Amino acid sequence: MNTSANDLKIIANKIRYYALEGIYNAQSGHPGGSMSMAEIMSVLFFNELRIDPENPKKPDRDRFVLSKGHAAPGYYAALALRGFFPVGELKNLRKIDSPLQGHPDMKKVNGVDMSTGSLGQGISSAVGMALYGKTNRKDYRVYTLTGDGEIEEGQVWEAAMAAGHYKLSNLTVFVDNNNLQIDGKVSEVMSVYPIAEKFRAFGFYTQEINGNDIEEILRALENCRMQSERPNAVICKTVKGKGISFMENQQKWHGAAPNEELYVKASAELEAAITGLGGAL
Amino acid sequence: MASTREAYGKALEALGDKYDFYVFDADLSEATKTNLFAKKFPERFFEAGIAESNLMGMAAGFAACGATVFASTFAMFSAGRAYEQIRNSIAYPNLNVKIAATHAGVLIGPDGGSHQCIEDLSLMRTIPNMTVLCPSDAAQAMSCVEEALKYQGPVYLRFGRNSSPDIYKNDVKFTIGKGFELKGGKDGTIIAVGDMVYEALLASEELEKSGFSVRVIDMPSIKPIDEELIVKAAKETGFIVTAEDHNIIGGLGSAVCEVTSQYCPVQVVRVGVKDKFGRSGSKAELAECYGLNSKAIVTAFCDREKD
Numbered sequence: 001m002n003t004s005a006n007d008l009k010i011i012a013n014k015i016r017y018y019a020l021e022g023i024y025n026a027q028s029g030h031p032g033g034s035m036s037m038a039e040i041m042s043v044l045f046f047n048e049l050r051i052d053p054e055n056p057k058k059p060d061r062d063r064f065v066l067s068k069g070h071a072a073p074g075y076y077a078a079l080a081l082r083g084f085f086p087v088g089e090l091k092n093l094r095k096i097d098s099p100l101q102g103h104p105d106m107k108k109v110n111g112v113d114m115s116t117g118s119l120g121q122g123i124s125s126a127v128g129m130a131l132y133g134k135t136n137r138k139d140y141r142v143y144t145l146t147g148d149g150e151i152e153e154g155q156v157w158e159a160a161m162a163a164g165h166y167k168l169s170n171l172t173v174f175v176d177n178n179n180l181q182i183d184g185k186v187s188e189v190m191s192v193y194p195i196a197e198k199f200r201a202f203g204f205y206t207q208e209i210n211g212n213d214i215e216e217i218l219r220a221l222e223n224c225r226m227q228s229e230r231p232n233a234v235i236c237k238t239v240k241g242k243g244i245s246f247m248e249n250q251q252k253w254h255g256a257a258p259n260e261e262l263y264v265k266a267s268a269e270l271e272a273a274i275t276g277l278g279g280a281l
Numbered sequence: 282m283a284s285t286r287e288a289y290g291k292a293l294e295a296l297g298d299k300y301d302f303y304v305f306d307a308d309l310s311e312a313t314k315t316n317l318f319a320k321k322f323p324e325r326f327f328e329a330g331i332a333e334s335n336l337m338g339m340a341a342g343f344a345a346c347g348a349t350v351f352a353s354t355f356a357m358f359s360a361g362r363a364y365e366q367i368r369n370s371i372a373y374p375n376l377n378v379k380i381a382a383t384h385a386g387v388l389i390g391p392d393g394g395s396h397q398c399i400e401d402l403s404l405m406r407t408i409p410n411m412t413v414l415c416p417s418d419a420a421q422a423m424s425c426v427e428e429a430l431k432y433q434g435p436v437y438l439r440f441g442r443n444s445s446p447d448i449y450k451n452d453v454k455f456t457i458g459k460g461f462e463l464k465g466g467k468d469g470t471i472i473a474v475g476d477m478v479y480e481a482l483l484a485s486e487e488l489e490k491s492g493f494s495v496r497v498i499d500m501p502s503i504k505p506i507d508e509e510l511i512v513k514a515a516k517e518t519g520f521i522v523t524a525e526d527h528n529i530i531g532g533l534g535s536a537v538c539e540v541t542s543q544y545c546p547v548q549v550v551r552v553g554v555k556d557k558f559g560r561s562g563s564k565a566e567l568a569e570c571y572g573l574n575s576k577a578i579v580t581a582f583c584d585r586e587k588d
Binding site: 059105106107113114115117118120121123124125126127128129130131132133135154155158159161162165 | 324330334338339341342343345346348365366370
């Protein structure tokens with residue numbers, strides 16, 4: 001699927017818009033990380049992944065695992081916009097009868113390849129999927145997105161070790177490095193830096209990019225496809241709460257829903273960004 | 282006479298020809314006996330190294346691609362260390378991973394309390410979607426492995442380290458959810474699991490000498506448990522002793538009490554590890570020390586009679 005860079009920018013902001021709508025309606029959820037990853041999700045779901053909303057379980061599809069499962073609102077928005085389920089369902093996020101659980105549930109939502117939410121676990125499943133693909137000579141690729149606070153989990157490095165050991169060049173790990181976690185700055189709570197060096201030590205081909213820049217993400221993915229021996233890690237510098245003026249770089253918006261006044265302000269900003277790019281909701 | 286872990290290894294080796302599945306281990310394949318499968322089917326065997334969280338996660342990833350996977354390590358490092366990975370990456374999405382855990386219980390011997398997992402049945406049976414099985418001899422273990430393999434969904438299999446005497450003939454057919462009445466009786470029932478089943482049979486012989494007619498039930502399917510067989514025993518014999526190499530909190534004894542208290546309240550005396558950690562020693566010494574032998578079962582049975 002080829003989508004122009006401008007359209008990918010529009011889609012990134014639509015992901016933000018609908019993620020926020022769900023969080024506002026639920027009056028709970030995680031906006032900060034849903035906003036910071038929007039460009040990565042836009043590029044993956046509208047340019048990179050070989051997936052078919054009409055056939056979501058197709059055995060040879062590319063896989064995506066949202067290891068930072070709390071950013072589910074952004075994930076669901078990308079899936080709905082891509083056609084896996086109606087966009088209208090997004091406003092039912094976290095509601096009792098909705099399949100849209102607080103964290104992704106592969107048994108309930110079309111297009112979700114792995115249930116996640118408990119940090120550190122998704123990347124292991126992604127490694128398993130990539131190893132299965134390599135073992136069975138499948139040409140599908142596996143993508144996973146972790147948080148930067150998430151990589152404080154020891155399991156992430158067990159998974160990285162296995163990915164390097166098994167030379168899983170069909171695996172790409174994105175790290176959403178917005179440098180904020182619940183208790184403060186990642187560098188102050190429990191520093192994970194330097195990130196790229198750590199992945200390199202485990203045998204990864206690493207790239208450090210601006211993760212809110214569509215062109216840089218596109219280029220990074222091209223580079224990943226050239227690797228034949230090493231798994232890939234793309235360390236994405238991002239802004240938590242990106243696209244909503246009062247949320248940017250504010251840790252308090254990690255897991256809080258806006259009130260009506262702020263929601264109206266935020267959605268107006270996102271809508272303006274979409275129309276400014278020539279798009280429409 | 283072989284250990285149930287040896288039977289597990291042989292079952293994998295034999296079933297590998299007939300079924301398409303994968304085996305993962307965490308640097309314990311010599312001990313868990315998955316090395317037998319690894320030798321015969323190297324392309325279907327994967328090492329996770331000493332990294333049990335990732336062992337479970339990778340197994341889940343394979344299963345999410347449609348594969349059936351056995352993930353093996355010691356009980357302590359699967360049900361214990363990787364509890365939450367099992368819960369969230371395997372059981373919550375209901376994936377087809379068989380967690381095959383060896384070296385369970387105090388009777389594994391000299392490794393001591395750090396390795397003697399006495400909580401696994403309890404931990405595993407409280408997880409929704411999880412099936413929990415613990416065969417009592419090698420022949421039953423072989424059939425148990427095949428049934429777990431054919432079953433769709435997560436299964437926890439508990440195997441012992443040491444040789445256990447043969448109870449069944451080679452053609453024994455294991456069924457998930459079914460217990461085995463090994464011996465009829467009307468004065469009381471011993472319900473046992475794993476290594477303690479043979480001890481239960483010895484105890485029943487001893488009790489017969491004192492004039493008791495004792496029913497003996499092997500309950501290898503801890504979850505789902507054979508409620509019908511338990512209720513029948515409660516109704517017909519009026520008294521139950523449970524026996525397990527596991528903490529008396531949360532394991533077979535508790536599972537039996539949950540059934541009897543609801544459907545047919547009778548006295549249930551639980552023989553097992555009395556809420557304390559294990560220690561190093563030989564199997565026989567530990568059995569004596571922790572009350573995990575026929576003598577302890579006989580005492581439990583008779584003390585109740587005195588009351």
